[in-house]
Amino acid sequence: MFADLLIGGSVNGAFYALLALGFSLMFGVARIVNLYHGSYYLLGAYFYYVYSVPAGMPLLLAAVASLASVVALALFLDRYVISRVRYSSTTVMILTLGLASFTQYLVRIIFGAKYLNVQGFVQGSISLLGVVVPATRFLAFVVAVSLIACLWYFIRRTPAGRSIMAVAQDKLAATYMGVNADRAYLLTTAISAFLAASAGILVAPFLTVEPAMWLFPLIKAFAIVILGGLGSLEGSVIVAFLLGYIETFVSLAISTNMRELVFLAVVLIVLIVKPSGLMGKEGKV
Amino acid sequence: MNLLEISSLYKRFGGLEATKNVSFVVKKGEILGILGPNGAGKTTLFNQIAGSFAPTAGKIVFAGLDITGCRAYAVANLGLARTFQIPRPLHGLTVLENVLVPCYSPRTTGLIGGRKHAAACAKEVLRTVSLDEKADLAVEKLTHGELKKLELAKALALKPQLIMLDEPFAGLGVQEVAPIAEAIRLLNSEHGLTVLIIEHKLREFMKLVHRVIALNYGEKIAEGSPREIVDNSLVIEAYLGKGGAALAGIGN
């Protein structure tokens, strides 16, 4: 049971962390709550399907093409659509929510509402700590953790990454020191979409791929980022893994139905008790 | 009588002591000025008195009532009004609507039945600061000077006994300062309004105030008449640094 919890929770946690980090970056740097984020996840999976099945590309190439497509879309949307309403945070939230709904319905018209079957990169399963883990899940975990590590390295060690953090802290001051804020925004948008799309590609083989799949992961990413503290990347990762373990625990010990209820209740309680989240500074939207 | 009594006020933010053992009184009917270099804790002092946040320790007594830690709206309704250093107009509303908000307060028009008088009260207040012509203008269209006047109007709308002005002349040209200073003087001499004022524009400030307190690094360093304060070596040192007294002597 403990091994199940550890492994299941870790896989879940890594997945949530991947989603939450992109969302957190968008908020921390661009100061917008991008509710289209879940759709990058959705589109990552769907593009991967399109490139690998009807288009027949080799899987790895299909994955890369999917990532490129989603990032291109993200940059386009940010530049031509979202930028028009950036002045009002509420409008951004509602616009991106509308875009996400639009995307869902479009996908449903094109692909139908049924679940899609997507091939994983690897087959079979491996045995870990006495637990049988499907290889696709294990791969998802490994890739997710690697991506998170790469992100950490990028943010902390490269000039481009540090410029993003500078803009997040104080945009004006950063520009005075020669940081190109617009480029930082673009980079952030690209990274954010990249991470979300990767999550979509990684879990496509074993989680349900269907038009409404963007909503719940979005809500969870939203909640994780807020609980972890808007603007704190470390907070997001920690809360993501916590959530992963709690969910797995509740699934194993009680029932899958209660899983979401417990999560929602925790969200509500934390917000009431500590409005700025576990590790966050007062997030000004 | 003492309208406002501050006793041993102390405020710390984490490791920073913003207000250290500050005590003074404001006599009814006087204009008391507060001087001090930037960062001395003047606005923090105002914030504690007005109820924006509570002091860490100490006591604030207004008109005989202990208002330490009371919320801002309660303090306002007791007759202690304040303006903000950087004007905080309510966007999306007109000038008249901005002043109507404090006019609708329980203090000004009462809880029952008085609210129909609010519009008249608002127009009256706007006339006092010469903004009545602009009553229906959107607040975004006002100049900086007019916004400062609006701040004053909003405070006066509360029909206060004591008004705290945080740098009312900041950002204004000489011609704009004079009418406001005159308005304050009249309100004090003819209507008995007690005034607590922070300002950096010393020429107008010294002509306006009856008494002055000087703050530095959160502490009260001097108290006296305008003449006494200007000659006080600690005050000079606060503004001009050590050896400032000598500098100040140049030109005498």
Add this chain to the structure above:
Amino acid sequence: MNRLTLSAKILVGFVVALLLFPLVYDDAYLMSVLVLACIYTVYVAAWDLLSGFTGQENFGFALFIGAGAYIVGFVTKFGGGIAPIWGIPIGGLVAAILGLAIGVPCLRLKGPYLALATLAAAAIADRLVIIFSQYTGGEDGIYGVEFLTGDPVTDYYAALLFMLVSVAVLYGIGRSYIGLLLKAIREDEAAAEAGGVNATLYKVAAFVVSAFFGGMAGAFNAHYLGYVGPDAVLASHISLNIIIMAVVGGTGSIINAALGAFALAVAADYLKNFGEYHLLIYTSLLIIVLLFMPKGVFTTLGTRLAAGSAGKGGKRV
């Protein structure tokens, strides 16, 4: 009444048309669409008081609607039924109490934090209904709620009356000093407090009043359909739809949001003619309005009409 603006005259004309409609057309289906539009209009008008005026954006308003509806459902299931004349106000009261319970803890929350908290609260209620399905009827809901009147035409007039009275009251509150104080709190809570406004009181009051009307409308819905179920009164798409309608209509004035709700509710039904494209078109409308008329369709229209008839004594809506 003789110096009405152009917008006001159009509005009056529209209401008169609604009143006369059943006498001219005998279309039961269209009547039912309009009844649902009336109910949604009340949802949105109530939401606007809380979120548009006070700036406390509620992303889970269905919680209050569901509370009003389900209390009627519970009394029907366990108490033998309840007449609409009681059910509707009681639904409102129960929801109002819930509004108090939610409004107080949410005082410190703003923006996305509040959005998430209200979203979570509504989602929790939705989950609870499924989990305790033996009491709530689960996904299937509760049938057998006493009908409003049983006659489509009377139902229609009842809905119209309910909508007109509710919107009038909410609009009246919005235009009164209370509305101004709520807007002041939204713009700058600290400055409003410095002006003697007890922000806590007004913020909680906004929650309670808004919830009251939402709950009443939910109960009204229950009596109209004779049925209570999560998909009808508690689902997240209802909360989101309310926000969409309010934003498209124009927040912050009650009337514009209400018009947006009525228009979209009718449009949504009309769009069903387009089969599977209807939701796509619906969301495209939202996106277009947000990009090109961010203040809302009716707010923009109202401003244009007022500017056009400037000099005839424009009354701001």
